Amino acid sequence: HGKLRSSGGQYTASAFRxxxxxxxxxxxxxxxxxxxxxxxxxxxxxxxxxxxxxxxTEAVLGQGRSLLVLVSLVCALATPLLARAQQASQxxxxxxxxxxxxxxxxxxxxxxxxxEVWSQAEVISGFTQVDPDEGQPATERTEIRVLYDDRAxxxxxxxxxxxxxxxxxxxxxxxxxxxxxxxxxYVDSMHDHLxxxxxxxxxxxxxxxxxxxxxxxxDWSWNAVWQSEVALDEDGWSVEMRIPLSQLRFTxxxxxxWGFNVxxxxxxxxxxxxxxxxxxxxxxxxxxxxxL
Numbered sequence: 001h002g003k004l005r006s007s008g009g010q011y012t013a014s015a016f017r018x019x020x021x022x023x024x025x026x027x028x029x030x031x032x033x034x035x036x037x038x039x040x041x042x043x044x045x046x047x048x049x050x051x052x053x054x055x056x057t058e059a060v061l062g063q064g065r066s067l068l069v070l071v072s073l074v075c076a077l078a079t080p081l082l083a084r085a086q087q088a089s090q091x092x093x094x095x096x097x098x099x100x101x102x103x104x105x106x107x108x109x110x111x112x113x114x115x116e117v118w119s120q121a122e123v124i125s126g127f128t129q130v131d132p133d134e135g136q137p138a139t140e141r142t143e144i145r146v147l148y149d150d151r152a153x154x155x156x157x158x159x160x161x162x163x164x165x166x167x168x169x170x171x172x173x174x175x176x177x178x179x180x181x182x183x184x185x186y187v188d189s190m191h192d193h194l195x196x197x198x199x200x201x202x203x204x205x206x207x208x209x210x211x212x213x214x215x216x217x218x219d220w221s222w223n224a225v226w227q228s229e230v231a232l233d234e235d236g237w238s239v240e241m242r243i244p245l246s247q248l249r250f251t252x253x254x255x256x257x258w259g260f261n262v263x264x265x266x267x268x269x270x271x272x273x274x275x276x277x278x279x280x281x282x283x284x285x286x287x288x289x290x291x292l
Contacts, residue, residue: 096276097291098124098260100146106154107147109240111205111231113156121145121156127264128277138273140236142183142264146292153243157183159264161236168267169203169232175220178202181267183239186212186289188259189250193287196259197224197248201239205230215286259289 099122107115123145127138140161147154159181161167172178181203188196194215200208211222227242250256262275278288 095291096126098122098146100148100153100292103147103149103154106149106152106242107156107240109154109227109229109242111229111238111240113158113231113238113240117147118145118156121147124262124275127262127273127275129271129273130277130280131272132270134280135277138264139269139271140264140266142262142273144262144275146260148245150245152245153187153241153248155185155239155241155243157239157262159183159236159238161266164232164234164236166268167203167232167237169237171204172202172206174206175208175223176206178204178206178208179267180204180206181237182265184208184263184265185241186259186261186263186285187243187248187292188212188286188289189248189256191257191259193259195249196286196289197222199224199226199228199241199243201228201230201241203230203232203237212286216283258292259286260292261285261289 101121103117103120105117107117123143125141125143127142129136129138140159142160143158145156147156168180170178170180172180182200184198184200186196186198190196194213196212198208198210198212198218202208205228207226207228208220209222209224209226211219213219224243224247226244226247229240231238250258260275263272264274265272276288276290278284282288
């Protein structure tokens, strides 16, 4: 005549008669077949907390697993959409293209730019400030020309200056901070948007070079073998560079496309201007070049 009642998940006995052990009767068995749950194994963490005691650890863990699965699904669906949006954005960004001219006769590297072969090269210009007035045209005109042959890459730069007497050209050791006007050339010869090399010449012909990797990192311990000369006059200054192809890494393709960028720094103005300017709040160096 005893009855069992539930109290908050704990079972208690109330008003029942204890029978002697020799007369113990087995509990009544419910012969109804158990309900079969055909849910796949992976869905078990998604059980509703209503199927579990409200304060049980299993319920809390089940809810946490459900949230984790939901977040994973959202990320999996969102990633392709974000990738497509990024590709579309990149596709809308126009990349300027310039052409290097093949020459049958290499120029004399004396800084004068008076070799006839330079007149055959395309003039590259249109620099933009990153400092001090980000996004504004450079205050002084800069013209770049590029030649090549089977042995080297040749670069000429004409850096006009309305006050040439104020051009800073202090001497310094190689790879040192010359504290002077300077021109820096960046080349991504593999065109992988991740690696490259940098060649810098000051107005006193102090050379600096470095390797680029991981797009924005650089290694200043690298020393290439290359040639440069500068010349100053009443209109500004000029640079000639000869970079042997042996110092560069590139593919064996018949038609080459390289990343190319140039920075000019005017010391007295603290002005840095770029052929392809990267805004201060954005990243990228090897990946943000014009095509050559």
